[in-house]
Amino acid sequence: MPSTTSIRLIEPADAAAIAAHRVRDAEAFRPWEPAQPDDFFTPRGQEERIEGLLAGYRAGTVWPGVVLAGDEVIGQVTIGGILPQPHLRRGSVGYWIASVAQNRGHAGNAVGLALRVMREELNLHRAEASTNLENLPSQRVLRRNGFTPYGVAHAAILLDGSWRDGLLWERILGD
Numbered sequence: 001m002p003s004t005t006s007i008r009l010i011e012p013a014d015a016a017a018i019a020a021h022r023v024r025d026a027e028a029f030r031p032w033e034p035a036q037p038d039d040f041f042t043p044r045g046q047e048e049r050i051e052g053l054l055a056g057y058r059a060g061t062v063w064p065g066v067v068l069a070g071d072e073v074i075g076q077v078t079i080g081g082i083l084p085q086p087h088l089r090r091g092s093v094g095y096w097i098a099s100v101a102q103n104r105g106h107a108g109n110a111v112g113l114a115l116r117v118m119r120e121e122l123n124l125h126r127a128e129a130s131t132n133l134e135n136l137p138s139q140r141v142l143r144r145n146g147f148t149p150y151g152v153a154h155a156a157i158l159l160d161g162s163w164r165d166g167l168l169w170e171r172i173l174g175d
């Protein structure tokens with residue numbers, strides 16, 4: 001039976017699972033995720049990074065989540081760049097799923113759950129995301145969640161040693 005997807009706030013105790021996934025997937029993720037320093041791939045380095053994300057959560061600028069399949073951590077979903085001001089009320093969604101758990105709908109489900117957090121917990125009005133032009137699986141995840149592309153940001157992100165364009169996506173959440 002396929003395991004159910006859920007999301008929750010990240011915890012320092014998630015560091016070891018995340019480091020293990022990112023070590024295993026370092027090569028597979030190279031075209032899609034920015035290069036990281038060596039300590040990104042260690043539990044200690046991840047723990048420090050998680051503390052930083054939780055400081056951002058306390059400041060109201062980020063909602064840092066993990067994605068679970070059953071009770072196993074399989075990835076991250078992060079609502080970043082949160083602008084809660086009444087005339088903006090927007091945030092940007094980013095995510096990754098470990099290669100061992102891909103193509104089972106987990107990212108699509110996790111983004112749907114993150115949109116619910118944005119609406120119901122963070123009271124946001126607009127969701128944004130950015131994908132590589134060639135990242136068709138990530139684009140499917142967004143389309144399935146009602147996002148539409150609205151533009152291209154040129155030379156916007158350094159991936160695998162070259163500046164790549166970003167396809168920009170939006171989804172209006174409500175009033």
Ligand SMILES: CC(C)(COP(=O)(O)OP(=O)(O)OC[C@H]1O[C@@H](n2cnc3c(N)ncnc32)[C@H](O)[C@@H]1OP(=O)(O)O)[C@@H](O)C(=O)NCCC(=O)NCCS
Nearest residue numbers: 032095096097102103104105106107108131136137138140
């Ligand atoms: C992108 C990513 C998050 C998708 O996670 P996932 O859990 O496998 O996603 P889902 O199973 O929910 O959906 C994948 C979709 O891509 C489709 N897909 C898979 N491989 C594909 C390919 N080569 N070409 C086109 N579509 C493809 C699947 O059929 C599915 O679409 P569907 O819902 O219409 O059937 C995951 O591959 C990942 O973490 N990749 C590396 C890091 C990354 O790209 N992060 C996002 C940066 S924007």
